[in-house]
Amino acid sequence: MSSTTPVQEGSSSGEGLRKQIRCVEEFYSVFSRYPIITTPAVNIGLERIRMCHRLMAEENQEYLDAAEAGDLVEVADALGDKLYILCGTIIAHGMQDIIEDVFAEIHRSNMTKLGSDGKPIRREGDGKILKGPNYSRPDLKGIVESKVVKEEEKK
Incomplete structure (x- = not known):
């Protein structure tokens, strides 16, 4: 896509993040001790908030280390993990919809x-x-x- 091509608004242009979010919901349903909520919420518990933040911070550091080392495979791993954790944080706050x-x-x-x-x-x-x-x-x-x-x- 060229830099001058406008992007369609909303989710009508495809699945967007839905596929990735469904995968992480599947992971949560098997591994998480937290319920999957579907209503936007900020009060999800301080422990959960801090865990989401800590996981993102860890992956940000892994990305930086991999990029600075010139390791493309580890950059891909860090980016995939960051997306996975972001989807989990979206679910944690009930914002998947x-x-x-x-x-x-x-x-x-x-x-x-x-x-x-x-x-x-x-x-x-x-x-x-x-x-x-x-x-x-x-x-x-x-x-x-x-x-x-x-x-x-x-x-």
């Missing part, structure tokens, strides 16, 4: 970061893309709350 919409909204927002001249604004030093004058924050509240409301209506 909304994460594609969350991602699409963040993408929409990120595409508004251009400067007034239509070019990216980069931070000196590391080149991080900065917010331009027309930046529009992602509206995630509506996405999250709509799922919570739908789940409450089912009860």
Whole structure:
């Protein structure tokens, strides 16, 4: 895909992360001591929150070590593990049914970061893309709350 090709919003362009999330749900159903929840939640317990964070931090370090060592196989392993852990964290917070919409909204927002001249604004030093004058924050509240409301209506 070229850098100028717009991406379709939402999950209508394919399965997105659903296949990977289903695999991790299968893993959780066999190995996890935690229940699989389907309603977005932040209060999942401090132990679980810290475990998710620790696992991500470990894989970030493994990625850095592998990339710096020039080990492509270990980079692939670290990236796959990071995706697996991210999917587990998505499930832990009950966001598996909304994460594609969350991602699409963040993408929409990120595409508004251009400067007034239509070019990216980069931070000196590391080149991080900065917010331009027309930046529009992602509206995630509506996405999250709509799922919570739908789940409450089912009860």
